[in-house]
Amino acid sequence: MTFLALLIFSLILFRTLPIALLPPIDVPQIVIKVDYPNTSPESIEQNVLRPIREGMVTLDGLEDMESEAGSEVGSVRLTFDYRTQMELAYVAVNEKIDRLTNSLPNDLSRPRVVRINTNDIPIARLQVIPREGVDFADVSLLTENVIKKRLEQLDGVALVDINGRQDRVISVSPNKPLLAGLGMTESDLIRAIEAGNSELPGISVEDGQFRYYLRLASRLETPEDIRNLPVRGPSGNTVTLGKVAEVRHDLAKPTGFHLFQGREGLVVTVHKQTAARMNEIMPLVYEALELFKKDYPQVDFALTQDQSTLLNAGIRNLQTSLLFGGLFAFGILFVFMGNYRTPIIIGISLPASLVIGFAVFYFAGISINVISLSGLALGLGMLIDNAIIVLDNISRKRKEGLPLFEACVNGVNEVMSALISSVLTTLAVFVPLVFLSGIAGALFYDQAVSVAAILSVSLLVAFVLLPLLYYLFFKNESGQRSNEDSRVFLLLLAGYKKVYRLLFANRRWSLAILLLLIPVLLATVRLLEVEGLPPIEKFDSMVSIDWNEPINATQNKERILDLLDEEEGAYEWAESDVGLRQFLLHEGNNAIQQADLFLMFENAAQKEEVNARILRRLQGQFPQAAIEIQDAPNAFDQLFSSDRPFFELRWKDLASKRPVPVAKMDPWLASFPVSGWAKGPGLQKGASVVFRTHMEKLALYGLEGQQLVEKIQQLFGNYLITDIKRFGEITPILLVYEALDFQTLLRTNFLYGEEGTPYALDEFIAVSYDEHYKYVTADRSGIYQSLAFDTQLTEQEENRVRDWVTDKNLSADFGGQYFKDRETIRQLVGILLVSVLLLYFILAAQFENFLQPLIVIFTLPLGVGGAFLLLWLSGTSLNVMSAIGLVVMLGIMVNDAILKIDTINRLSKQYLGDKKGPGEALEMALYKAGEIRLKPIVMTSVTTILALLPVVFSAGLGADLQRPLVVSVIGGLTIGTFTALYFVPLAYWFLGSKAK
Known part of the structure; x- marks a missing residue:
């Protein structure tokens, strides 16, 4: 009854959990935006941005400051240390802006201060298109005064933003x-x-x-x-x-337009509150959309770029994992154990653990999002593992002749310390990643809490609920169960014994070969492509264009319309933001000669064909234009992507404290000693x-x-x-x-x-x-100009560049994402070393031995190497999702290795107590422990692999996102199962015998 009450209480709490695409990360960035009509970039820099930068340098926790002045607009981006309380920083920035008012031009409207947050990413975009003959200004007023306010009244909506308005x-x-x-x-x-x-x-x-x-x-x-x-x-x-x-x-004279399906209109972006549930907001938005269509027939409405699809994909994958995990666990347990009651116990414990885990979410202040759901996926593997181990151990105790109640008690007690150690070691591997700097550490927090929640609950279920259910299901069975082993398991056991005898007959050579496999398998990582997120098959594209011509917004619109007319019928729908954006939360460059075109296609082949055709056409007609075609950004892209170039050279003219004049810069760049560079914003020219x-x-x-x-x-x-x-x-x-x-x-x-x-x-x-x-760029030390490189410069190239800089009497330094990534890698290596040390000391305390933990640690590279090998064979990259899969797999591997060593230790003591010699006791313990642990190890691995296998052959956004995780787990567990069965006893024989 206590568990039933806990389940009901947890279900009530689950209903109150916020559901979002991403956790509400406190991104330590604030952007100050300036609009100053009819003003040049130089004037905005000298009269507006420079005083703002000088006023912001004393902010607490300020790490970096960048500004960019364009025609009529400017922005200052402030980056803070991750420990900074951004609520206080936001207030401090606004106070400084108020104090600077007298230092800024009188006709300048107050600069806007925008705080960056993951909730700034809109959950959907509502298209508002006036029908033919309807006054555009009236529709703009309708959108501003009615539609916007009606959307803001929906539960969970924090902000509604508008672009395309004409007054x-x-x-x-x-x-x-x-x-x-x-x-x-x-x-x-x-x-x-x-x-x-x-x-x-x-x-x-x-x-x-x-x-x-x-x-x-x-x-x-x-x-x-x-x-x-x-x-x-x-x-x-x-x-x-x-x-x-x-x-x-x-x-008003337009400075920008919004187009949908080639028609001029407005776009309304909807942003959710931090604690709101996205899956509850979107139905309300769709209901409002239908009401708008009825109430305002003079306007056409459409909803695009619904970000809830990513969240729904994550939830569907979790449901799929639970369904197939339950079905395969039932099937494998039935095949291996020969009864239907044990699988039913697993089927009850899995959802119970999940629901109670959500109660921990509530008290930890964690929302249901893609990141925390991936943590649950990690925990579910361990949950199945723990359940199988406990049930198998109880069944084994019954086979040994113990009464049912004593079998339940002794079966749990025997593996309790080992299971606690396995959970602690998993947390030791994972939780330190929270201390990574930057957004990676912030994201890992949600995942670490979700992992800790489900693993803690898994122990509670394994130690309390599982033996209780086992007792209730089997209490009416008369007599003792003499044998719960099925024919399938007996055949597997016979095969295991043959391989075991073969390897131990040549134990030194076998161990040497297995150890040599470690560097060979790990070397495959050099063959893997490294990227942030896995390539997701998407049917949408974004074409970003900077015409690099002094055209007005109307001409910009006409060029986009011509492009859409030429491709008419080749896409499902098209949406475009042309010229200056009116969004309050717009962060990017804002220029009249720029345009972003979003295209949705029926399939990937059509997308590739049209993208190639658009690129050829634009390059042919407008050779001076800068064109970038990429997948339409989603919430993940906006969060993980960086505007910083991979490698960058920045220089300043300290004598003039101004940009180097165009007439002087052109011949300088012609003599630049290294090729393969692109001009930074501060070098882009306009007429x-x-x-x-x-x-x-x-x-x-x-x-x-x-x-x-x-x-x-x-x-x-x-x-x-x-x-x-x-x-x-x-x-x-x-x-x-x-x-x-x-x-x-x-x-x-x-x-x-x-x-x-x-x-x-x-x-x-x-x-x-x-x-x-076109732009004047500056940081906290003044105006700079830059060149960007796609690859790191060699030492010889860096020296030639430094000579070039010295010859021009400039002050320069190197920067870019390369140095940031290198620092992150250094932190990651340090954190992983700490994780390994924690793992070692936890195991040393568990085994009361300083050598045996090394056996567990040496199993890890074998599993990682197996994962790398399958990633390479399947053509999958090393990315965020495959890295999560590595952690999932290592958690299960560590669990199996710990329990096997724990069993060997227990049996060794037992045989030594039976007056066996040390060598004989060790040989018997290794052999018997292999038999005892064979069933749970194989069942756990096969259940996990089969539960995840459908994702490999599935299609769609969710499957694309999860496939690298699945490939990592399958590859690692395939090698990991062999490692737990054979490498652990071989290594134990080598190290354990020396320890004795």
Whole structure:
């Protein structure tokens, strides 16, 4: 009844566990984003980003700081130590931004501070596409004010973000000939609109005993109000503004678009709360989608990039493992033990252990996610192993003639210390990985807790529930069970004895050959490809394009639409973000000439064909464009991928503290002593137009330089006159000119002298074309430029590069992901050494012997080598999932080796007590222990391998993700079973005899 109550309690707790794709990792990064329209990268760097960097250097725990200034946008990425409390760091960054406000330009909107978290990855994207004839601005308002808020009201939704929104503006286009005829200028229009839209700054008046707030009733609200404004000229004549200018509602000049299926629209990204269950949120989102379709028929809706598919794949794999594990465990136990009750006991204990394990999740604050589920997969193998060992030992005790109750008690007591040691050794191998720096250590925390939970529960079940169930199932059976061995097992036992005698007849040669196998098997790791995640067969692609041309957002959109038209019918659906993104949580580069195109295909062959065709077409039509085609990123890619180049050379011009000029840099790069490099962001170039002012002419005609600057701003800068504010909605009023080339605009627009004499702008401006850097990159020590390499430079190449840097009077250093990976490997080696030491001392305490633990430790490389061999033969890479499989396999191998050595030790003492000689006692103990442990070792390995085997032949995202894990386990256990059966007694004979 106690276990039943615990199960019910655990089920209740399970219902409250958050379900997410990934654990809520506190990523130690904060991004400060800046939007500064009509501003060059150099200006943003000098006036905005540099003061921000200087203000952030004193932050506690700050490890690295990078900034990148682009056209109209900029960002500063702050990276902290993993021990930093990011909640406090986020507050500290915002406080420093507030203090820096007076140091930043007055017309700059407050920089946004974005904290990076795994929950920043949207769980789905909702496409909102206006139908033909529907006003886009109305749909933008609908999305912002209604759809966004309805999604935010769903349980578990933390944030809803929007891209593609287009806002209304009021355009004022002056009639220049008419203005000139009336002796007026655009400045007169501007003054009239500003005066008509004035507001009082909180003035109150008294009337007797009463006090009232005073407001002006002449505020502008509609274009008609603006048209009716009186405009007074210099000679005193007055005319309504509508007669000298066209006033109309317009859409703001676009800086970016969102496209779905070639149609312009909006995209709404949905982000979940940390504690929310993704499998409960997504049905709510789909329900909301159906309601939107009914309530707003003027708009088409679609849901794309549903990230819950990855989580569902992990859950399906766990269900598959449980189902096949249970079925195969039942079948193997039935074949080996010849009764149906023992398999039923296993079938009850497995789900019971899992449910109780989820209760540990609750108290440890762990969510159900792909990482913790992989930890459960690791623990389930050990769970089956422990269950088989305990049940087999109880059955053996009954065969020896003990009553049922005593068989249950003695059978558990005999293996209790060995099972506890095996769990501790598994944790000793795995838990230290939590102390890896970076995101790897953060991810291993969830996995370590889930492993510790299921292993702890497995001991509780093995020591309490299993003997209880065995007693209940067999208590009505009369008499003692003389033999529970089936024919299959007896045939297996006969074969084992033959091989055992053969090996022990040549024991020295046998041991030497097995030891020589260790380096041979481990050497296969050099044949394996190393990567982060296993290659998953995906039917989607992302085409990232930087046109490297000074095109506007509209031209960018037209190029994407042309590309989609040429490939029409070759894909299922297409989604594209063109130009500047409006997402609050967007981290990447934000440039008008960039575009990201997402494509979904029916199959992999179609995907490869279309990707190749797109690449050829773009390279042929736009040779200067930078094109990257890769799988569409999912949550794993965004978490594990790094923007840092593999190997990087950075240099700074400490004399000027500015980027090396383009004219000087081009010949320098032409003489660079090493090939195979790519330009970093700070070296990418773009075209620009340079206005050079003739100040002498301005002075000669009695004009001020500021007049010229203001006129240029009016002509080319989307000049903001004022804003109409109503009910939380802000509508800008812009001064707009006819869309002409700038040479014509300079020729047909004028400055006016003191007597009203007009002077064409082109008299004071010389126009030239130039190249400039598209981005200005900097770190905490200042502006830098860089080259990226795909491979590590040799020592000779590094020396030649250093000579090149010295010759140019630059300060330079090397960096990149290579050095970060090397540091991680050093940490991993150190942690594994600590794990091996922990393993050794735990086993030394268990065996009360300093040599016998070496037997267990020497079994590990044999299992790892077997896993490497099968990975190579199957063409599988060494990746995160195959590494997890190695840990799963080693846990089972260690378990088998420990129990076998424990049995040998116990039998040796027993035979020595029977007056046998040391040599004879050792020989008899080795032989008998092999017979006793044969059944649980073979049953555990065969059950685990058969339970995992269906994944190898399955298709789909989940199977692709889990297949490397399965191959590692099968390869390691195949060699590991042979190791436990034969290597352990051979090594024990060699080391154990010396210990005696």
